[in-house]
Amino acid sequence: MSETNSVSRRQLLKIGGSASLLAILAQQPATSQNRILETAATKGKGKKVLVVGAGMSGLAAAQSLKSNGFEVLVLEARNRIGGRILTDKDSLGVPIELGASWIHGITGNPLYKITQENGIKTIDCAYESMPQIFQRDGEELKASSVAELKAAFSKLRRRLGKMQNSSMKEDRSLASAIAELIPDLKLSPRDAELIKHVISTDIENDYATNADLLSLQSFDDDESFTGGDYLVPNGYCAIVECLARSLDIRLLQVVKSIDYSGEGVAIVTASGERFAGDFAVVTLPLGVLKKRTVDFAPDLPLSKLQAIEGLAMGIFDKVYLSFKERFWSADYTWIEYAGEHADQWPIFFNLAKFCDKPVLVAFNVGRFAEQLEGQSSENVVSACLSVLRKMYGEKVPAPVATKCTSWGIDPFSLGSYSYVPVGASTALYDALGAAVDEKLFFAGEACNSEHYSSADAAYLTGEKAAQQIMKVSARLKR
Numbered sequence: 001m002s003e004t005n006s007v008s009r010r011q012l013l014k015i016g017g018s019a020s021l022l023a024i025l026a027q028q029p030a031t032s033q034n035r036i037l038e039t040a041a042t043k044g045k046g047k048k049v050l051v052v053g054a055g056m057s058g059l060a061a062a063q064s065l066k067s068n069g070f071e072v073l074v075l076e077a078r079n080r081i082g083g084r085i086l087t088d089k090d091s092l093g094v095p096i097e098l099g100a101s102w103i104h105g106i107t108g109n110p111l112y113k114i115t116q117e118n119g120i121k122t123i124d125c126a127y128e129s130m131p132q133i134f135q136r137d138g139e140e141l142k143a144s145s146v147a148e149l150k151a152a153f154s155k156l157r158r159r160l161g162k163m164q165n166s167s168m169k170e171d172r173s174l175a176s177a178i179a180e181l182i183p184d185l186k187l188s189p190r191d192a193e194l195i196k197h198v199i200s201t202d203i204e205n206d207y208a209t210n211a212d213l214l215s216l217q218s219f220d221d222d223e224s225f226t227g228g229d230y231l232v233p234n235g236y237c238a239i240v241e242c243l244a245r246s247l248d249i250r251l252l253q254v255v256k257s258i259d260y261s262g263e264g265v266a267i268v269t270a271s272g273e274r275f276a277g278d279f280a281v282v283t284l285p286l287g288v289l290k291k292r293t294v295d296f297a298p299d300l301p302l303s304k305l306q307a308i309e310g311l312a313m314g315i316f317d318k319v320y321l322s323f324k325e326r327f328w329s330a331d332y333t334w335i336e337y338a339g340e341h342a343d344q345w346p347i348f349f350n351l352a353k354f355c356d357k358p359v360l361v362a363f364n365v366g367r368f369a370e371q372l373e374g375q376s377s378e379n380v381v382s383a384c385l386s387v388l389r390k391m392y393g394e395k396v397p398a399p400v401a402t403k404c405t406s407w408g409i410d411p412f413s414l415g416s417y418s419y420v421p422v423g424a425s426t427a428l429y430d431a432l433g434a435a436v437d438e439k440l441f442f443a444g445e446a447c448n449s450e451h452y453s454s455a456d457a458a459y460l461t462g463e464k465a466a467q468q469i470m471k472v473s474a475r476l477k478r
């Protein structure tokens with residue numbers, strides 16, 4: 001697009017969108033005409049933005065742009081909106097979240113604000129409460145032992161922080177740092193084993209990957225909201241539905257190419273349809289960008305390609321099991337299994353505590369989750385049940401309904417959320433989020449070094465991309 005201050009009649013019609021603006025302009029002196037045009041440009045009148053992806057970030061960007069007068073078209077590959085937010089209301093007879101479940105931190109969190117403004121119910125789920133832990137022989141760990149273990153883990157975390165701050169020249173894996181620090185904790189042989197379990201539940205589970213792949217330097221350096229972790233019991237989808245209101249969203253449009261070589265942006269989808277806009281917001285998940293299934297012309301700048309290559313996509317999968325009756329304690333939010341392999345079936349979320357059905361949810365991440373994705377749902381459920389039988393004995397019945405996720409092989413996600421691998425840096429998130437040629441703007445959970453991986457991070461980047469477009473549009477007056 002050319003940078004120009006002159007406005008043609010066609011552009012005027014686009015800007016004003018009505019004959020009345022033309023009539024007003026015709027009666028104004030030149031300086032005043034410019035002011036009116038500038039206001040119209042700032043508000044986005046007549047500017048068209050194509051948004052690729054109808055997940056949290058794409059919808060946040062689209063809604064913000066639309067409310068500022070831009071013409072917005074959202075192109076989504078799937079037959080639904082929400083992306084990695086997916087509430088399944090059918091499989092178990094109670095809403096279950098196959099993607100994001102929690103609003104992490106409510107103070108200042110824009111997602112929580114949406115729930116409050118739209119009457120969407122939320123529940124504090126005692127996310128940080130002490131778990132019930134079963135050992136590999138099925139014996140339950142005493143509450144006092146759980147508390148001691150958690151205290152030892154907190155100590156370990158503080159020491160990791162100190163190690164990060166000491167003048168470390170080269171990055172190393174979180175696992176190698178942990179291995180070095182564990183002897184200093186002077187744990188009993190039993191706790192030295194059990195702490196591996198806590199590393200799995202309290203670190204690997206959050207980062208959706210294994211500790212030997214995580215960067216020590218970048219560990220824990222993102223900002224997070226405070227004030228508790230909340231579930232949306234009737235479905236997280238309600239948040240994205242609010243954001244999607246009155247937007248023009250085209251489903252089943254798999255974007256294949258994004259050409260920003262000429263004026264504006266031209267996008268072609270798998271069906272051969274072509275869409276043109278002044279700007280585009282690209283919210284393709286990191287996993288999709290890595291696979292390079294979408295062509296950019298010209299190719300993306302080196303800094304962005306390095307960010308795509310340098311950051312990594314973790315896998316976090318869930319197995320939902322609905323039973324006829326609850327056979328586990330009603331008291332705990334988290335029920336854990338400290339088995340022989342710390343990263344296999346370490347944690348169950350007691351959904352029964354927050355809904356009226358006896359439902360347990362198993363979480364697996366990283367290599368083990370990837371391994372399970374290669375198996376049939378029947379095999380996965382059967383492996384899960386054999387773990388539950390180690391914990392509760394043979395009385396564990398067959399579930400009445402189940403649901404397994406496999407985000408790693410989902411072609412429009414190719415992973416669950418991003419993390420910083422050994423040797424990479426959090427700054428890569430900003431490189432991924434940087435605009436290109438004042439035409440392509442990037443948003444998504446992996447586009448901001450301060451907040452990443454979460455649904456709120458995705459939302460914030462969508463808003464940011466919209467702000468960037470408004471600024472550029474106002475400045476270029478195009």
Ligand SMILES: Cc1cc2nc3c(=O)[nH]c(=O)nc-3n(C[C@H](O)[C@H](O)[C@H](O)COP(=O)(O)OP(=O)(O)OC[C@H]3O[C@@H](n4cnc5c(N)ncnc54)[C@H](O)[C@@H]3O)c2cc1C
Pocket residue numbers: 052053054055056057058075076077078081082083084085098099100101102103104253254255256283284285288294316317318405407411412413415416417443444445446453454455456458
């Ligand atoms: C299992 C799981 C649990 C999670 N738990 C939480 C949690 O509890 N709390 C939390 O805050 N976050 C959680 N997250 C992370 C959160 O869901 C994501 O960070 C967030 O939803 C990502 O939003 P996004 O807009 O960046 O990407 P997406 O939601 O992935 O949106 C991108 C969109 O682009 C579309 N797309 C892909 N390719 C194309 C193409 N070629 N053409 C057109 N469209 C395309 C996709 O279909 C998708 O709709 C979880 C994620 C997973 C998978």
